[in-house]
Amino acid sequence: MKAFVYRENGNSALEEKAKPGIKDPGDAIVKMLKTTICGTDLHILKGDVATCKPGRTLGHEGVGVIDAVGPAVTVFKVGDHVLISCISACGKCEYCRRNMYSHCTTGGWILGNEIDGTQAEFVRTPHADTSLYPVPSGADEEALVMLSDILPTGFECGVLNGKVAPGSTVAIIGAGPIGLATLLTAQFYSPAQIIVVDLDDSRLAVAKQFGATTTINSEDGKAADAIMKLTGNRGVDTAIEAVGIASTFELCQAIIGPGGTIANVGVHGKKVDLHLELLWSRNIAITTRLVDTVSTPMLLKTVESKKLDPKQLITHHFKLTEILEAYKTFEHAADTKALKVIIDA
Amino acid sequence: MKAFVYRENGNSALEEKAKPGIKDPGDAIVKMLKTTICGTDLHILKGDVATCKPGRTLGHEGVGVIDAVGPAVTVFKVGDHVLISCISACGKCEYCRRNMYSHCTTGGWILGNEIDGTQAEFVRTPHADTSLYPVPSGADEEALVMLSDILPTGFECGVLNGKVAPGSTVAIIGAGPIGLATLLTAQFYSPAQIIVVDLDDSRLAVAKQFGATTTINSEDGKAADAIMKLTGNRGVDTAIEAVGIASTFELCQAIIGPGGTIANVGVHGKKVDLHLELLWSRNIAITTRLVDTVSTPMLLKTVESKKLDPKQLITHHFKLTEILEAYKTFEHAADTKALKVIIDA
Amino acid sequence: MKAFVYRENGNSALEEKAKPGIKDPGDAIVKMLKTTICGTDLHILKGDVATCKPGRTLGHEGVGVIDAVGPAVTVFKVGDHVLISCISACGKCEYCRRNMYSHCTTGGWILGNEIDGTQAEFVRTPHADTSLYPVPSGADEEALVMLSDILPTGFECGVLNGKVAPGSTVAIIGAGPIGLATLLTAQFYSPAQIIVVDLDDSRLAVAKQFGATTTINSEDGKAADAIMKLTGNRGVDTAIEAVGIASTFELCQAIIGPGGTIANVGVHGKKVDLHLELLWSRNIAITTRLVDTVSTPMLLKTVESKKLDPKQLITHHFKLTEILEAYKTFEHAADTKALKVIIDA
């Protein structure tokens, strides 16, 4: 079968590889229908993710159809259409039972990282019963690919952790795909204001169209001032960091109001400054989270009931054979205006 | 009347001052019975608290008897014995109505800071109806002085914010008075393990006596290792920072388990490092808080029902005329073994 | 001044009465601009509300302008436009400090019940600072009248108590004004399904227009069957009783799913059957609540930000001199299609 394989020094490529088979009783083999590329995949290509070794098939998102199941699988059978979660969860360990699937002792984010992933014709998914979700009949499968990672990530790490509430004031720092996924799902809770900050005017235009009440281009270094002014100098109730660098985390600290929450969504490579000399008395919370995908069943319901339209995030389509082109398009988003790209397997 | 007045360059002293009078309709004048000294008072003496100007009567804790009330006061009358909260709360502003008295727009921590405080024969307390608490009949008034600040601070900023729960594992970094107050109130929730860390063996001995299940002297720089070992390498559910310096906050980050909470109690003068490069994916929360004293009614009930014995925190007694001696005793706690000192007004 | 006064035996009428004056230091006198009629007023007219004695000016809703304030009032001054809450709250008692204003020991629902109310040219409002809310500049004051009672009631007693959540399934039993207010505010949380049940097709048509996903006329006695079918036989997550009689509470018990919540909003005059023989093992909650109006500041923000349009609830307009006509119109809602009527004072 064809698979997109990570190789060092920019040599990652679509390669021919053996079709995976059942290894553990709880495994399923899924024939991929649609997959996509995540920002994390770009990090892997650059060699930034130590757990991912050369030779690995990338990809942790997608929709497919069950091709084979191990003897312990009871929820799914061959032929079922399934949504693949980016997080594998055994459903049995201490963390899974606390609904913290991200820290599953034999799962977590392993797909396309520690084991072969979804940018291929077939993928082996461990802990299938608790890591796959049935595609509702009549669902738009392309839309559901957005539920593998980006929408639960925005929702759980940003919206839920950030305690977005009716009438509240929210700032989302970063209008990339993950910031926009946060923006879409923040609206489940009817906040009064959603301020989106980015350096790219075209992304801010998308944010406006996706429901931001105000957008701010932070190029002039005056975003904090602008937000304090917008909030009557009180600061925001929720500041969501959706970039992953020191300066955006700094901005969150500058605009958070007393009693507010800074919800970190971004993947950080370096330590940041925490201004406890100012914040110790401000009654704030800072949260971090690797997505648990516990909200997947709920998100499926919001898609079915048309409270959420994930397709808004999809800008480009490719075939698996065009995956290098897909990567280029996704990587140069500033030029291509790409948000998420769909790859037909 | 006599009052302990902050003066620069170590010239603070017990001075003669005019007895305060009613200024606003919601004020009460309280004749002090008992007060105490807080770590913050020491900071003021060193000139570290910019809001507190020379000439200010210090003190934000104590028990007294109502001497006069303004026309808007409806809860208290002359002769009532009252507990004075360190936080003044109007009960009307946005923050008070969100139970965040610490950020009251006309109150907060003002006593002995922005207005004259309780280390005197009389004190004017603004917003009396919502900032004083009736002393239950038969209560030990000396014990209640511990409810002005230290016990609600430990409980709200450490225990509540830290989500201490039955069966959980808690580490308290710092066994000074505030760490010990946290230790006492953490036991309301029956955690399985309470590990207390300090540099002073005699304070650790007190911690053991107050209910710590393990104590660790961190002098050897191996406290993190010891705690990881004690928790089967999982880390703690709750890490409470009760010192206010970078290294103790660093220790909290090293020992916090996935899904855990770092509750900051300490007053910090400098920024600290936040290791988001490690913590972004660990599903943790970090909380800060200036005490709101919303738990005061609850704490009064736990004292009445003997679930909490605040007197354990009291080590020394002085008269108001001996207040310089009291300050010295409190300041040199390593030698005097002082925790909290009671000053009879 | 003119005031609508409750008299026995159907003799309630617009009468001439002395203008009220300040009685307690926390009082304000409000010159009424707009008021409305509540279902509870109809109960009073029938003699069903024992606490309301003949001679009482009715009304507990409205918007007005401050005419005078007592010496303890600090938040408002003469000339301020204010929203009057149906609940008076001292802000000082145990219940107020627990945010349970409905049980304020010197307040609660007293306006137009135990003291003279708002269906008059002027009203005395006790505890003004914590029972009135500033009208935001530029606000539509007519719309805000809906925030005195009906919208916080639907939201707090129905939506908040009922734990309405994104993706969840909600049934609202009763499409009268209060059921519709619940319907409007339930959408703050993006439930997947909102099923509204009533006996009146025209009210169900309004419900559909206000956002119900399904409406059911329960005349055939088969509403429970229909709802179980709509929910794949699982029952609803939230059942909201917005009528106040035994049969509608019975319906809620028949349709509640495991883990669900029955939120009672209706005013009940008689005891009901509780089927603990079926429900003891179903992990449900049943909640009751007299509105606390703690959500008023939040609701004001949702109106300002256009997440909520209260004017949808207003069907008729009258002058104070036409108040008997207004009562008739409101009482005969089946014929007049009245929801809420605005009375200009």
Add this chain to the structure above:
Amino acid sequence: MKAFVYRENGNSALEEKAKPGIKDPGDAIVKMLKTTICGTDLHILKGDVATCKPGRTLGHEGVGVIDAVGPAVTVFKVGDHVLISCISACGKCEYCRRNMYSHCTTGGWILGNEIDGTQAEFVRTPHADTSLYPVPSGADEEALVMLSDILPTGFECGVLNGKVAPGSTVAIIGAGPIGLATLLTAQFYSPAQIIVVDLDDSRLAVAKQFGATTTINSEDGKAADAIMKLTGNRGVDTAIEAVGIASTFELCQAIIGPGGTIANVGVHGKKVDLHLELLWSRNIAITTRLVDTVSTPMLLKTVESKKLDPKQLITHHFKLTEILEAYKTFEHAADTKALKVIIDA
């Protein structure tokens, strides 16, 4: 093997039966070490439990050692000592993933009810990985039998659902084994008052010894008056119904304070009156629950850390061959003073 088998008309007896074998891949066969008798078993013997058919081996509690495991079992291996939960949970269905194991679509309370149970030499436990718990090394296995059902039931249905909190006032109606288990676990949260009500003075004496602050014999019909007096006429914060009849549920309604919670633990055979005509405006919650046993890992930690001593509940010991005698002792608790009996298999 020997098994205690339910037969109609009082003919239940210890019978010889085939040793069970693995049926589903997730099954384990457990060789029983210790089991006990539950109040529900008595109901079965009387023919009150329709789901339990003659021929069924009774018992849903116990500790044993793994004798065999199916191919899908990954957590346990032959020889492991395990605590058997009264609730079987697949860990995969909608309810299990919401932590509502009681409603597992292929589990729930089936042991000793719909499938053969633990009062035997061996038992087949379905969904072994998520329904058994490892016995901590060095644990007292007899004590752990109390964690199969009675302690999680008291804790989850009574204490957690009842929102017992530091400083709060709790009434427990019924001092049978389940009421006493509630009493023991309520103390995890340091309530100020725990009032226990029963008709049997000897059980009230046990309650006192187990931590009740007040006990009331309700024989004189004045328990409600006594409790209102004890609470300054405010009523209790939490009322826990631990009997399962109309009159005790009535008592809970009479004593619940504004804002309080009535947590039903008792198994009810008939409907009860709910006084909504009084309670609609009192801001209360009523909860029901079949135990989910989600708290089992936490309870194990409280036992290990000696916050909870389950052995207090054990009054008698028998061998499996003496099980009829054990049933008699348990049934005639008024005479025998039996709480829980241990049966060695």
